[in-house]
Amino acid sequence: MESLPKISYINDLEQWRSEFSFHIPIKIRFSETDMFGHVNNVSPFIYFEEGRIEFLKAAGVFGRDNTENGMPIVADLQCDYHKQLFFDDTLKLYVKVNHVGKTSLDIHYMAANEKDELCLTGRGRMVYINRQTGKPVSINESMKEKLINQ
Structure with a gap:
């Protein structure tokens, strides 16, 4: 198992990593x-945005048809860099x-290279606003269910 420095939003790296399915x-x-x-x-913040949008689309909660309840905005975003990445x-x-x-x-991000080594980890908060x-x-409860089950 990889050894990373202590990251405030990850308690158990192995468990945290196993909870991801969408990529x-x-x-x-x-x-x-x-x-x-x-x-x-x-650049990782651009990758996070791309992943976040695709995740929300896959959950069925992104797009003009899904904004009657509000629109999501990024309130904070954090990235931890673990391995260098190249062209x-x-x-x-x-x-x-x-x-x-x-x-x-609260959304979490993880980027792994071709050797399945963690290169980036991150988290961010999105707030729905009028x-x-x-x-x-x-x-709403329907949206919560879609987000949790994605």
């Missing part, structure tokens, strides 16, 4: 690298909902 492939593009040849530190590397980016509250949800007022709105 998308990421192929690192040349434009995502910096002058040192490795992935720029902002043309291929990753599996995993996404899961860790917790659904009254108006927000488009007109910008105030938080409740996540």
Whole structure:
């Protein structure tokens, strides 16, 4: 089993890792690298966004037809870097909902390379808000169920 430094949002790495099922492939593009040849530190946030959108679409809660109850916005986002990534590397980016509250949800991310080594871990909170007022709105039970079961 891999050894990572203590990460505040992961209690048991093996258990945490086993809870992921949804993933998308990421192929690192040349434009995502910096002058040192490795992935720029902002690129994982783009990968997280891509994974988050695909996850929400797969759960059936993303898109114009699903915003009558509010729209999701990112309230915070965190990334921990564990291995360097380079142009043309291929990753599996995993996404899961860790917790659904009254108006927000906590999403976790994990990226593994072709050797199944953890390269990135992350988490972020999304809040559902009313488009007109910008105030938080409740996540309905149907949406909660879809998010938890994805």
